Amino acid sequence: MYGGGNTFEAQQMGGVENEDPIKLAEFEARIARGEKIEPNDWMPALYRKQLIRMIEQHAHSEIIGALPEGTWITRAPGFKRKLALMAKVQDEVGHAQLLYSAAETLGKPREKMIDDLLSGKSKYSNIFNYPTFTWADSCFISWLVDAGAIVNQLANSKGSYGPYCRALERICAEESFHLKYGHHCVIHMATGTPRQRKMMQEALNRWWGPMMHFFGPPDKASVHTEILVKWKVKMATNDECRQQFLDMYVPKIWELGLNIPDPNLKKNPETGEWEYTEPDWEEFKRVINGDGPCNAERLAVRRVAEERGAWVRKALLKPEAAYTTPLA
Amino acid sequence: MQSLDPRVNRLPIPESWGELRAKTPLDQLETYEVFHQAKPDKAFEHAGIVHAPNDDMAFLFGKEQYSRRGNTCSGIWTVATHKVMVTPYTEGDTSLYDLFEGEQQHAAQTEAYEIFHLKKRGKQHVHAGTVQASSYDDALAVAQATLNDGKMVYNAWVIKSSDFFKSNAEDVDMWNTLYEKKYREAIDYRAQDKINQFKEEQNLQNHG
Amino acid sequence: MDNLALKELLYKMADDQLILGHRNSEWTGMGPILEEDIAFSSMAQDKVGQSQQLYILLNQLGEAEPDTVAFMRNAEQFHNCQLVELPNGEYDFSLIRHFLFDHAEWLRFEALSNSSYEPLAQLARKYKGEIKYHLIHANTWIKQLGNANEETLARLKQSLHELAPYALGIFEPSPYETQLISEGIFIGEEALKARWIESVNAILAQTALGAFNWSASNAILGGRQGKHSKHLQPLLDEMSEVFKMDPTADW
Ligand SMILES: [Fe+2]
Ligand SMILES: [Fe+2]
Numbered sequence: 001m002y003g004g005g006n007t008f009e010a011q012q013m014g015g016v017e018n019e020d021p022i023k024l025a026e027f028e029a030r031i032a033r034g035e036k037i038e039p040n041d042w043m044p045a046l047y048r049k050q051l052i053r054m055i056e057q058h059a060h061s062e063i064i065g066a067l068p069e070g071t072w073i074t075r076a077p078g079f080k081r082k083l084a085l086m087a088k089v090q091d092e093v094g095h096a097q098l099l100y101s102a103a104e105t106l107g108k109p110r111e112k113m114i115d116d117l118l119s120g121k122s123k124y125s126n127i128f129n130y131p132t133f134t135w136a137d138s139c140f141i142s143w144l145v146d147a148g149a150i151v152n153q154l155a156n157s158k159g160s161y162g163p164y165c166r167a168l169e170r171i172c173a174e175e176s177f178h179l180k181y182g183h184h185c186v187i188h189m190a191t192g193t194p195r196q197r198k199m200m201q202e203a204l205n206r207w208w209g210p211m212m213h214f215f216g217p218p219d220k221a222s223v224h225t226e227i228l229v230k231w232k233v234k235m236a237t238n239d240e241c242r243q244q245f246l247d248m249y250v251p252k253i254w255e256l257g258l259n260i261p262d263p264n265l266k267k268n269p270e271t272g273e274w275e276y277t278e279p280d281w282e283e284f285k286r287v288i289n290g291d292g293p294c295n296a297e298r299l300a301v302r303r304v305a306e307e308r309g310a311w312v313r314k315a316l317l318k319p320e321a322a323y324t325t326p327l328a
Numbered sequence: 329m330q331s332l333d334p335r336v337n338r339l340p341i342p343e344s345w346g347e348l349r350a351k352t353p354l355d356q357l358e359t360y361e362v363f364h365q366a367k368p369d370k371a372f373e374h375a376g377i378v379h380a381p382n383d384d385m386a387f388l389f390g391k392e393q394y395s396r397r398g399n400t401c402s403g404i405w406t407v408a409t410h411k412v413m414v415t416p417y418t419e420g421d422t423s424l425y426d427l428f429e430g431e432q433q434h435a436a437q438t439e440a441y442e443i444f445h446l447k448k449r450g451k452q453h454v455h456a457g458t459v460q461a462s463s464y465d466d467a468l469a470v471a472q473a474t475l476n477d478g479k480m481v482y483n484a485w486v487i488k489s490s491d492f493f494k495s496n497a498e499d500v501d502m503w504n505t506l507y508e509k510k511y512r513e514a515i516d517y518r519a520q521d522k523i524n525q526f527k528e529e530q531n532l533q534n535h536g
Numbered sequence: 537m538d539n540l541a542l543k544e545l546l547y548k549m550a551d552d553q554l555i556l557g558h559r560n561s562e563w564t565g566m567g568p569i570l571e572e573d574i575a576f577s578s579m580a581q582d583k584v585g586q587s588q589q590l591y592i593l594l595n596q597l598g599e600a601e602p603d604t605v606a607f608m609r610n611a612e613q614f615h616n617c618q619l620v621e622l623p624n625g626e627y628d629f630s631l632i633r634h635f636l637f638d639h640a641e642w643l644r645f646e647a648l649s650n651s652s653y654e655p656l657a658q659l660a661r662k663y664k665g666e667i668k669y670h671l672i673h674a675n676t677w678i679k680q681l682g683n684a685n686e687e688t689l690a691r692l693k694q695s696l697h698e699l700a701p702y703a704l705g706i707f708e709p710s711p712y713e714t715q716l717i718s719e720g721i722f723i724g725e726e727a728l729k730a731r732w733i734e735s736v737n738a739i740l741a742q743t744a745l746g747a748f749n750w751s752a753s754n755a756i757l758g759g760r761q762g763k764h765s766k767h768l769q770p771l772l773d774e775m776s777e778v779f780k781m782d783p784t785a786d787w
Contacts, residue, residue: 036450038483040417066565071333073561077779077787078603079588083511083581086561090577094393097570101377104359110379111354131332135778135787162450167376174397180517185787187519191526193785255523257530297331300341301566308340309568311691312627313355315684316381316569324409326359326377327485328453334774335562338623357569378571384676389571391669392578501665509585 015227019044031232036162039105039328050233051161052106053122059099060117060124064298065145066092068128072138084181088142091174098170102163104326118303126284127210129292136189136196136203143182144207147249148214150175151241160232163328183252190256204253205261212279213287215242246274357381358408362390363444363455365403372405372455374444383408383493391495391502397512401503404495411491413464415484417446424481430469435462440489443471445481453485539597541712542653544615545722546597548710548760549644550590551616554606555768556637557583558775559624568627575673579634582666586659593655607779611769612762619702619759621768628681628691629699635674636703636736642671643731652720675739682743689744696740696748704755707732 016024023042030037037043070089076082100110116122127145132138150172157168189200216238219225228234236244247267253260264277287295331337357379364375375394380386386406395401418424438460444453456475461467464486471484495502510516560580567573591602599605619637624630645667648660681688707729716722737747758764778787 038417038449040414063565063570067333070565071335072778073564074335074558074774075777077607077776077781079584079606080511081787083584083588086564086577086581086584087509087512089564090574090581093565093567093570093573093577097378097393097574098376100570101359104377109354109356111356115354133332165450166452170376176514177512177517180514184517184519187522187526188786191522192787193782195782196785196787255527257526297333297336300345301336301339303345304339304341305566305568308566308626310355311687312568312572312681313357315681315688316357316385317355318358318381323354323356324359326409327361327412327414328374335566338562339566379569380571381680385680388575388673388676389569392575393571396574396578499665499668502669504665505662509581511585 016044016046028230031160031230036165037160038162039325046227047231047233048106050228051164052103052108054233055099055103055106055164056108056113056116057123057125059096059103059113060122061128062092062096062099063117064124064128064302066096067298067301068130068132068294069138069141071132072135075135077135081185085138085142088178088181091178095171095174098167099164101326102161102167105163105328107325109323114306118299118306120290120299123288125214126288126292127214128298129287129294130207130210131294133206134199134203136199137206139182139185139189139200140203140207141182142178143186144211144249144253145214146175146178146182148211148241148245150179151245151248152215152236155235155241158232159235166328187256190258201258204258208261209279209283212242212276213281213284215239215245217281217284243274246276250274358410360386360390360406360408361412362386362394363405363407364394364401365405366398367400368402370402372403374453377409378406380406387493387495395503396506399507401506402500406493407487407491411487413486415468415486417483419482421480423476423479424484425472425476428468428472430465430472432469432473433462433466435466438462438466441467441470442487442489442492443467443475444485444487445475446483447480449482453483456484458489541710541715541719542656542721543594543597543599544710544712544760545716546590546594546656548615548617550587550594551614552620552637552706553583553587553590553641555614555616555771556620556633557581557585557587558771559620559622560630560634562624563627563630576630579670579673582663582670586663586666589659593659596655603779604783607776608783609772611764611772614762614764614768614772615760616764616768617702617705617708617759618756618765618768619699619705621759621765621771622699622702623767625695626691628688629695631674631677631681632692632695632699633703634670635678635739636699637706638667638670638674639736639739640703640706640728640732642667643728643735647723647728647731651722656721678739679742682740682745692743692745696745700748700750700753701756704729704750704753705757705759708755708757708760710760 024044027037027042027044066089069085073082073085073089076085100113103113104110113122117124132141153168153172153175157165157172159165186200189196219237219239225234250260250265262277264275267274286292358381359377360380361377362375363372365372378386378389378393380389383406387404390406391404395404415424418427440458441461441464442458443456445456446453456471459467459470459474461470467486468484557580560576560583564573564577564580567576588602591605594605595601619633645660645663648656649664651657651660682692707725709725710716713724717724733750741747
């Protein structure tokens with residue numbers, strides 16, 4: 001899972017002034033031709049740095065994202081749901097593994113990335129800092145948070161960095177199961193007993209705000225953004241992703257007779273754009289900066305997992321084995 | 329820390345954290361490249377990497393990370409990343425073999441090498457074949473003579489067969505039940521009927 | 537054929553797998569290494585999936601639906617051995633349990649693949665490959681950690697020591713042993729236990745732990761008759777928390 005919301009651009013970083021102009025021209029021409037950049041290819045420092053940051057945050061979001069849903073594995077109602085949720089959360093852990101691997105090809109070791117997550121240096125998708133109160137919350141995540149993630153991931157899979165694109169292709173194939181499973185769950189809740197329906201509506205009320213935050217604040221043009229678009233690192237703006245999400249999923253939510261808690265939400269027939277109440281961006285900032293309902297818990301759980309696993313990793317380490325950057 | 333998550337409440341989470349220190353050195357395992365074969369008549373393809381301490385565990389990990397999906401799998405190979413010899417990449421309509429000028433050695437002592445080709449930039453390396461050779465360079469020269477079908481090859485990986493961990497033919501039954509795990513597939517979650525029925529009932533209530 | 541004997545066998549197998557699969561799934565997202573997290577989750581899924589198939593066999597013999605059977609019974613109606621219901625502990629504990637249990641399961645399924653009760657024999661043959669991976673996984677880990685360093689050795693030793701009496705409880709005899717054996721349904725728990733001791737000790741002997749002296753351990757029994765540790769009922773309460781909100785609802 002992944003949100004555009006907190007992929008901050010690399011700040012205070014040199015542009016391309018110091019790059020070799022001939023190599024830079026070749027690099028840009030390759031991207032313009034629609035070819036992928038591979039780990040061994042020459043690339044500008046800014047490209048490498050921004051990609052590491054982006055893929056790493058994406059990976060963190062997957063592993064942290066396994067927690068709010070993972071909590072429902074032991075409580076999923078019935079065999080079908082239990083098996084599906086086990087497999088779904090397992091996939092998210094697998095996505096983290098795939099994405100860390102892709103980022104590693106750019107030269108940052110996985111354990112360093114995990115270190116940066118645990119120390120709070122590196123961010124993950126804000127939406128996972130909210131709690132899942134009932135089974136219906138997990139249904140919401142499986143369907144709609146994953147739907148949002150797919151919008152982002154599909155866009156990014158058309159990007160320029162080969163290993164990231166290949167990881168995303170694999171991930172998107174698995175996400176189609178998550179999406180259908182999640183939708184299936186929500187359909188059953190929404191068309192089920194009055195109690196189920198109420199649970200689902202309440203979950204929707206809780207999650208709509210964070211969902212609107214998911215794609216990040218409205219875009220502001222910047223020099224960096226422009227170059228990242230040209231290099232096919234940034235493939236769609238936050239607003240484009242949000243619009244696409246609303247367009248695909250609002251009708252599907254409405255057809256289940258659920259109410260979206262935004263009286264201003266409607267599609268403008270003239271512009272074709274969705275209009276909505278701006279979510280509380282102050283809250284978004286607060287939560288990103290650590291003051292959300294679950295930030296402390298999410299990091300604490302990861303830290304405990306890391307500490308409990310330390311003796312296992314230590315036992316497997318071979319002193320003579322040198323770490324090699326993976327190939328593709 | 330009291331959590332909504334019963335699993336979290338069972339964890340030994342400390343009251344407070346001391347100062348967090350970066351791990352030095354990193355407890356980072358070696359990486360292994362994993363190759364996957366979907367069916368017996370298909371070529372092995374590069375699937376990705378795993379972190380592992382040795383071949384045995386690379387297989388354990390690679391199998392679940394790269395072959396738990398799909399209806400079939402007939403084999404997994406793993407090899408330590410540092411045992412892969414990588415050629416330079418070529419561009420446009422220049423194939424690797426157009427530029428390679430090695431000579432076959434025809435040595436008396438040879439061993440098997442596995443050759444993987446990258447035929448399209450952005451795609452996976454695919455197993456092209458096995459050659460007998462006396463060195464990595466020799467293996468590439470033999471591959472140039474025997475595995476080059478004239479189509480573009482932008483990059484090759486040359487790996488000694490003996491460096492691989494290969495799943496056994498008699499163990500393919502480990503993947504026998506893959507097709508049954510429908511709960512992992514999107515196709516198992518159709519519910520349009522339920523939506524239609526719900527809409528019909530709504531209509532009846534509104535207009536009936 | 538008297539179904540009581542057969543049902544008893546199926547229930548204890550299915551309950552073992554469901555409860556252990558459930559326990560092992562608690563590691564998902566919290567494993568010691570990402571790759572192992574994934575592998576362990578797959579095996580937990582296999583266990584839950586196999587238990588479901590066994591409950592389906594029971595359903596065909598006249599018992600309630602798998603969901604009802606799994607989610608609506610109380611602890612004293614469960615026939616699993618106490619080994620599988622214990623909380624996960626640290627990873628050494630979970631791994632040793634996985635190792636001890638899956639050796640028994642492997643051998644049980646191997647024996648059952650010749651069962652005179654054909655539906656069960658078919659099932660056992662079908663899952664052979666799945667469980668083979670579990671066995672390779674368990675053996676590889678135990679050999680790896682059992683030869684790594686003093687800390688891992690101390691951990692494994694401690695866990696093995698704690699779990700041994702519970703593991704012997706896997707083989708608590710059923711009231712129908714003679715019938716199951718004479719009808720060719722199953723080889724019986726005694727025979728299974730003998731094979732199991734040989735099988736786990738063959739691996740333990742390859743580690744610094746060495747072969748284990750099982751005869752010095754007293755089996756903790758009762759699970760097969762519905763006597764459980766204090767851990768099972770809370771596990772079941774958690775498992776059925778949502779389901780029991782409305783057992784007739786379609787979730
Ligand atoms: Fe994901
Ligand atoms: Fe997902």
